[in-house]
Amino acid sequence: MKTLIENFGRFNDHVVEKIVLKNNNNFQISLLSQGAIWNEFSVPVEENKKINLLLNFNSIDSYYSNPFYIGMSIGRTGGRIKAGKLTLNDTTYNLSQNENTNTLHGGETGFHSFIWDYETFQTDDTVSVVFSKRVSPQDDSYPGVLDVEIEYILNNKNEVIINYYGKAVDQDTVFNPTNHAYFNLEQSDNILDHELKINSHQILSMGQEKIPTGLFKETAGTPYDFHKFTFLKNAIEDLQSIPEKGIDDVFYIDQPSDCPIATLKSNRFNHQIDIYSQRNGLVVFTANSFTSDMNLSTGKGHPYQGIALESQTLPDTLNHKNFGNILLKKGQSVTYQTKIAYTHN
Ligand code: G6D
Numbered sequence: 001m002k003t004l005i006e007n008f009g010r011f012n013d014h015v016v017e018k019i020v021l022k023n024n025n026n027f028q029i030s031l032l033s034q035g036a037i038w039n040e041f042s043v044p045v046e047e048n049k050k051i052n053l054l055l056n057f058n059s060i061d062s063y064y065s066n067p068f069y070i071g072m073s074i075g076r077t078g079g080r081i082k083a084g085k086l087t088l089n090d091t092t093y094n095l096s097q098n099e100n101t102n103t104l105h106g107g108e109t110g111f112h113s114f115i116w117d118y119e120t121f122q123t124d125d126t127v128s129v130v131f132s133k134r135v136s137p138q139d140d141s142y143p144g145v146l147d148v149e150i151e152y153i154l155n156n157k158n159e160v161i162i163n164y165y166g167k168a169v170d171q172d173t174v175f176n177p178t179n180h181a182y183f184n185l186e187q188s189d190n191i192l193d194h195e196l197k198i199n200s201h202q203i204l205s206m207g208q209e210k211i212p213t214g215l216f217k218e219t220a221g222t223p224y225d226f227h228k229f230t231f232l233k234n235a236i237e238d239l240q241s242i243p244e245k246g247i248d249d250v251f252y253i254d255q256p257s258d259c260p261i262a263t264l265k266s267n268r269f270n271h272q273i274d275i276y277s278q279r280n281g282l283v284v285f286t287a288n289s290f291t292s293d294m295n296l297s298t299g300k301g302h303p304y305q306g307i308a309l310e311s312q313t314l315p316d317t318l319n320h321k322n323f324g325n326i327l328l329k330k331g332q333s334v335t336y337q338t339k340i341a342y343t344h345n
Pocket of ligand 1: 210285
């Protein structure tokens with residue numbers, strides 16, 4: 001197991017560090033101290049050759065010169081909050097409206113915008129980094145002071161485990177973090193020949209500006225039906241008649257269990273990732289609106305270059321009683337875990 005710290009440039013007048021973690025099987029992940037960004041998940045494909053399963057950029061500025069949150073840690077709440085209004089204990093908090101009049105991904109100053117303190121750890125079988133920050137209402141306009149830790153672990157089973165720890169310090173607050181990594185298991189031009197399976201039979205019905213209506217839609221027999229392995233090219237072809245021209249939807253996970261909530265695989269290198277989570281939502285976004293001014297490390301941005309698989313509790317949660325619980329009562333702490341397990345088919 002190895003840990004390396006490298007300089008990744010400067011952002012907002014401070015140094016950004018890249019934390020590189022390697023396991024005993026020549027797998028490697030790297031994280032950035034700015035935005036607790038998941039920058040790399042590299043797997044060996046042949047002698048002395050690895051490919052990165054994640055889309056990324058070679059400079060920190062490029063991460064922030066587009067609206068797609070690539071690799072970024074997201075919080076206090078992933079997804080959209082209608083009108084940026086959060087009502088908790090009969091008090092309404094006006095969050096930053098960073099997408100029209102709505103709040104997206106924690107607002108302008110969400111987790112993605114912070115420079116994080118961090119510590120690295122190593123055992124015989126794991127190598128990890130823990131990002132930490134005390135987030136106050138002055139930082140992000142959310143209620144109460146929240147102590148946050150985001151831990152990325154790489155182990156010798158070739159799994160990446162992300163633990164999100166939150167503690168409400170002085171009053172009730174909310175906590176629904178996620179990570180916005182985009183996968184491309186072949187480091188290829190697009191993910192159309194990837195196959196996706198999701199443990200879900202419903203998606204959220206969306207109104208204007210992708211705000212949930214509170215209703216659910218059955219996916220059986222529709223382009224959103226991923227209950228069995230389905231090629232993404234088939235789904236995306238069938239969605240060319242809608243404005244989105246791809247998937248940007250919230251899948252309601254059937255009864256969380258010990259089975260993966262989703263599996264993505266590709267046949268070119270026979271790579272597969274299984275995603276595990278105990279929360280009830282998975283946002284799937286097939287990069288439909290990527291633009292050519294994005295200078296990714298693999299080339300200019302274009303639609304379907306990668307797929308974001310964001311495990312979380314259903315978004316806009318407090319506005320829908322049946323969406324789940326993201327509350328943290330004063331003094332309460334919680335840990336949410338997302339595990340991404342790599343296997344070679
Ligand atoms: C687009 O609608 C999508 C979101 O789901 C995604 O998180 C964002 O891009 C980065 O707005």
